[in-house]
Amino acid sequence: MSNELYTVIPDGSVTTPRGFRAGGLHCGLKKTGRNDLGAVVSDVPAAAAGVYTTNVFQAAPLHVTRESIGKEGKLQVMIVNSGNANACTGEQGMEDARSMRDAAARAFGVAPHLVGVTSTGVIGELLPMDKVLSGIERLPAAVSGTREGSEEFCQAILTTDLVKKEACVSLTVDGIEVHIAGAAKGSGMIHPNMATMLGFITTDAAIDAEALQSLLREATEVSFNMITVDGDTSTNDMVVAMANGLAGNEPLHPGHADWPRFAQAFVYICRELAKSIARDGEGATKLIEVQVEGAVSDEAARVIAKTVIGSSLVKSAAFGADANWGRIIAAIGRAGQPVNPDTVDIRIGEIVTLQQSRPVPFDEEQATEYLKGDTVEIHIHLHQGDGRATAWGCDLTYEYVRINAAYRT
Template sequence: MKKISQHLSDSSIKEEKNMDIIKGGVTAAKGFEAAAAAAGIKYKDRTDMALVYSQAPCEAAGTFTQNVVKAAPVKWDQKVVKSGSKVQAVIVNSGIANACTGAEGYGYCEDTAVAAAEALGISGDGVVIGSTGVIGKQIPIEKLTAGIKVLAEKKNDSLENGTQAARAIMTTDTFEKELAVTLKVGGKTVTIGGMAKGSGMIHPNMCTMLAFITTDADITKEALQKALSGDVDDTYNMISVDGDTSTNDTVLLLANGLAGNPQIRYGSEDYKAFAEALHVVNEYLAKKIAGDGEGATALFEVKAVGCESTEQARLLAKSIVCSNLTKTAIAGHDANWGRILCAMGYSGAQFDPEKVDLFFESRAGKIQIIENGTAVDYSEAEATKILSEPEVTATADVKLGSSSATAWGCDLTHGYIEINADYRS
């Protein structure tokens, strides 16, 4: 099955005023370095550890999985972020999730922080951790600590090292995911760069998804956390691949202040500009995760418009994008609109189904499928052509108000079963 998601058009990136898209990821901002290493934690033929390092201590913000079962690194990072400790390094491994591993697994987080502190010459309180992979297996700590030494020796601030780090954190992902933007704050150039991984066990309320975002902005911890927390509901929490909420979801945002801008405080105009730029990075990474769903051949975007409230719009959009029947219809390029209306009906949102309009759109064109809850006289051949593109959008208009929301997912193919049936092997 041909994988096309890495070639999804970037033309849909909504550049805000006073903001530019630039090349790079986690090393694009001043003072950030990265590295990748092959530690043999699970994979024998590829890198499986990454380091993100800041030359100066950072304010840290984070959002985490809403699964009651939380992996050891999630618990560790929650403690670090809540404590207010300045963070200077992120250690990430792929292949083993360090989830459901008890006190031993949590102890390995402490061992990781100690090893990183020693190798990098920083405080162990300033080390956060990410893990992704198989649940229930213990980390081979000797391999991990050996990998940390390699990472410390290889780190630099090149864009290539940032890309290598983005590749090292992948599991079933088929390509690395990274983006960087710049904006002006008080006459100074501020950069925000990020990398993410995610392909399966992806569902709203965070997913088997790790995202690490770096910025050289001088910004208060309060403003940093509010900017991140306020954005996840419209980005990472609006994607789904398979309906499984992971144990390891983590988004970390680090700010080292090296841009030299006037400090950004919550509620200011500079804060609003920073939050808008952060949203661009988060939305881009979230869409790349959705489009790289396991076995997927298409990014499926769902827009719920004409809603009474944002909450109603989110419920409708997420219900459609999470519908397995709808996702298989997209895989078959079949305009089976009844599945979409059905998914809207069990979403929990109240609306009049006899007022709903539905449209499909892609680079091949736009077509209306239903009007006021019933089918219009449309061409099945034209609909199939539109649904055969690598990016497909469904827009549902419930004609109740002016609120809207967008969710992202992918088609559901035989490839998803093939990947997950033998994941541990």
């Protein structure tokens, strides 16, 4: 698929951009034998940017990665383990995260500040460092620039996820083909302002580190911060972007002629990953998309969209294929944003249920059939301004309760 801005590469991965390798292996953190340790590696130091959870109890790896990026705005290696979050583990957790960083630096032959670390899994348990350090020693032999390397990496970052999440595009900058790709994990403990999700974005474009950080923050605001599964914000959420410049373009920045196209392609990657996380919510049977327009501002639209998508009643109605638009209007009304109670339109798919805040008769059977599908779109028009936003989530099911009732045990 392509448009005038960029071309989507369906089978692309984090190893598609020039000079990036990835891989994963099993080091013993998961009892299932599935991969639980992985790495994304650039052939050269890459400009790096990161965004992190807003949870007060930030896990040790986040602090270590922030330290590394803060040194000179570059990374060359990102290592990740699943099966153990290394969160709420005190000073020992910090020592363990730094030991992972230093061990990876030795294994890949780079300076420690060029290594980022992230973890995901159960909170409050110390890492079995003998297994982790032994695995890190074996990681260099497990990474490659192949599709298989990316597959192994994607498996290494999963917890309760059912599917891997990837996206990739190409576009021209200064007449040169560049690539942007991403991989992510996330299924539960997902709520706007980051959640138990990890994202890794690679690009072979040359881009100023400050501009990359700004772009990542802006893209996160309209992608990863616009999804919810269960209303919980985790301790380990992180998205890291690495740009190694091996495409050979002139460094991108907001004043560059190709910046708007690159920025839109970058946002596309983040949104696709975010939607994949929402669709793969624990126990989910369908993706829900809430589009809000006509708000007094984009920020007001974002808050309203996130309130509706996060409503347990809206999510339950979607699961039950019940076109109960009263759940939607109630969520809009409690979002704490300016709303005229006389001018709201609501549409479920193509079915109009409310117009100018007055009920519109509709075919219940038709609505039920639509809601039985795997994607549900809710359209809200407030008729108050030009603000607009889109949020993504999933239905709330019996299976979600089953999964989380026994997550630790």
